[in-house]
Amino acid sequence: MTSDTAPMTTPEPERAQPAPKEKINWWAELRGLALMLLGVLALHSFVGKPFYIPSESMMPNLLTGDRLVVSKYPYGYNWTSLSFHPLPRSDWRLFGATPQYGDIVIPLPPDRDEDYIKRVVALPGDRIAVVNGRIILNGTPVPQRVEPAIEIPVDLNSPCDESVYPGMRLTRADGSMVCRMPVYRETMPNGATYLVIDHKTQPLDNMAEITVPADAVFVMGDNRDHSADSRASTWEKGLDGPVPLANIGGRAEFITFSLDGTTNLNPVSWFTSLRGGRAFSTLRPAIEGGKPAPAER
Numbered sequence: 109m110t111s112d113t114a115p116m117t118t119p120e121p122e123r124a125q126p127a128p129k130e131k132i133n134w135w136a137e138l139r140g141l142a143l144m145l146l147g148v149l150a151l152h153s154f155v156g157k158p159f160y161i162p163s164e165s166m167m168p169n170l171l172t173g174d175r176l177v178v179s180k181y182p183y184g185y186n187w188t189s190l191s192f193h194p195l196p197r198s199d200w201r202l203f204g205a206t207p208q209y210g211d212i213v214i215p216l217p218p219d220r221d222e223d224y225i226k227r228v229v230a231l232p233g234d235r236i237a238v239v240n241g242r243i244i245l246n247g248t249p250v251p252q253r254v255e256p257a258i259e260i261p262v263d264l265n266s267p268c269d270e271s272v273y274p275g276m277r278l279t280r281a282d283g284s285m286v287c288r289m290p291v292y293r294e295t296m297p298n299g300a301t302y303l304v305i306d307h308k309t310q311p312l313d314n315m316a317e318i319t320v321p322a323d324a325v326f327v328m329g330d331n332r333d334h335s336a337d338s339r340a341s342t343w344e345k346g347l348d349g350p351v352p353l354a355n356i357g358g359r360a361e362f363i364t365f366s367l368d369g370t371t372n373l374n375p376v377s378w379f380t381s382l383r384g385g386r387a388f389s390t391l392r393p394a395i396e397g398g399k400p401a402p403a404e405r
Contacts, residue, residue: 152191154180165329166225168258168291168303173265173367178214178358183207188357193221199354207325210300210393212360215327215351219342226337230326237317241306241332252292259286264369300393306332312339324350360391
């Protein structure tokens with residue numbers, strides 16, 4: 109017996125079609141990257157930028173390996189403001205202001221585009237001389253008093269080389285090595301006070317009196333015997349006298365972190381090489397109340 113009814117068949121399920129690939133808008137990607145880079149450049153040029161310390165010229169207040177933030181706006185803007193200094197040298201200033209005694213600033217030398225870091229010790233119009241390592245400001249010695257020696261831990265970034273700091277490298281009872289340095293507390297006319305190191309006699313200990321021009325400041329390193337600053341000529345890698353305000357690139361604000369020189373490709377070293385107790389230390393000088401401390405040196 110046959111049936112006139114056709115056999116029933118199960119319809120095949122519809123296969124999902126892959127969604128069409130969305131084309132990458134390379135123009136939008138490049139534009140976004142360019143805007144991000146412009147934002148970083150603007151932040152570095154007009155607000156603040158990171159800075160690192162490559163030398164010992166500002167010891168004991170700054171150590172080799174310190175990383176810090178420099179604000180760009182306190183003294184206005186000039187040709188040094190843009191990162192990498194792409195602008196030609198000039199004396200123009202926008203929203204210009206004058207640093208204060210004791211400020212740590214970023215001066216550029218007159219013969220090369222290289223950021224230095226020094227402390228302001230004389231302002232426009234001041235008369236300044238150096239006699240036996242002592243600053244004579246407007247005819248009056250800047251007060252200095254002896255402070256207890258400080259001990260800086262010895263590491264790869266602060267080796268306390270015997271030829272540079274003779275007799276200062278010591279071993280503690282626990283076996284750790286430190287550099288024990290004699291220091292003085294220097295106090296400027298506005299009460300700004302900070303520690304300096306002056307441990308030997310050397311040519312920069314004496315400088316005949318000069319008058320700082322109206323558009324400049326005189327700067328020195330805190331490690332007075334190991335700083336190429338306003339006392340030193342350009343052939344000594346110094347700043348060759350007072351620094352024009354148009355060559356000041358900002359003010360040091362605070363330390364973000366500090367490295368002892370053992371950092372390498374091993375991620376563990378990124379943490380073990382951190383120096384303790386230095387992060388977020390302010391770099392603004394303390395202000396002594398009342399009259400500056402009397403000279404005791």
